Amino acid sequence: MNRLILALVLFAALAAVPAFADSAMLTLVARAMIFALAATSLGFILGQGGLVSFGHAATMGIGAYAVGILMEEGVRDALVSFPVAMAAAGLFALVTGAISLRTRGVYFIMITLAFGQMAFFVAQSLSAYGGDDGLTLAARSTVAGARWLKDPKTFHYVVLGLLALTVLVSTVLARAPFGRVLAAGRDNERRLRALGVDPYAYRLVAYVIAGAFAGLAGALYANLTEFVSPAYLSWHRSAEFIVMVVAGGPLSALGPVLGALGVVLLEDGLAHLTEHWRIIFGPLLVLLVLARGGIATLLGGRRDG
Secondary structure (H helix, E strand, O other): OOHHHHHHHHHHHHHHHHHOOOHHHHHHHHHHHHHHHHHHHHHHHHHOOOOOOOOHHHHHHHHHHHHHHHHHOOOOEHHHHHHHHHHHHHHHHHHHHHHHOOOOOHHHHHHHHHHHHHHHHHHHOOHHHOHHHOEEOOOOOEEOOEOHHHOHHHHHHHHHHHHHHHHHHHHHHHHOHHHHHHHHHHHOHHHHHHOOOOHHHHHHHHHHHHHHHHHHHHHHHHHHHOEEOHHHHOHHHHHHHHHHHHHHOOOOOOHHHHHHHHHHHHHHHHHHHOOOHHHHHHHHHHHHHHOOOHHHHHOOOOOOO
16 A cells, blocks of 8 residues: 555544544543644654664653643643643763763663663652653643643544654655655664764664654543553663564554554453453564564555655
């Protein structure tokens, strides 16, 4: 299936969900789309740059906490809290990425894991904002004073629009010279350096962009659940995002979206069938990984970089 047609079919299907779904289904699909947004941001640095980050959930959690803390301090408008969430997550990615990107391979994985766990324990120590018990939001964020996000259908379309924007940005960056440099560094860093190009700065910018979009996902997730918890920053959540990216296909901008939707919806469906759903889910995931391209490849999607 052509990549453009696949994208149009996917987003048209998501846009049609509110027409027939009940509130529980809307919540489930919204959660899947928010995770898809976070997975797309991770998929960009993983697919284009070959950067396997186990600290990606920390940037999402920071975005969620930014919304929660601002709301506790009386700032409830999304036009303020969402940009702050992205900036805070991007700043964390900048500081930690500047150090982490000096390493490669398993060392990069371990140092991002360490930074993610540091953020996790900091969140646990925020006793003024719930500490280990988490923080309950008084309500969803307003938009220019209006409570648009309170309506499940409106919230659904806001999340869908931001997800589409994230996929578009990832696609444009992957096709741009910026993305080509990232892909070249992933495939043959020695040759790239021989041409006089240092991939470090490109990787750092990509890492910050991915962190900022993960922060946006965190802001949306805080509004969906109306709750913020240190668990949002756990390395287990980072591992889930990596699974989503690999299952969907990291070399296509649509891959992480398909992976996240598939994983979340499949988990929920199997959990309703049996309490031993992981026994079924595991082999299915293995089959997707063995497909060497995930769901996107099975559906005919091509790589972006």
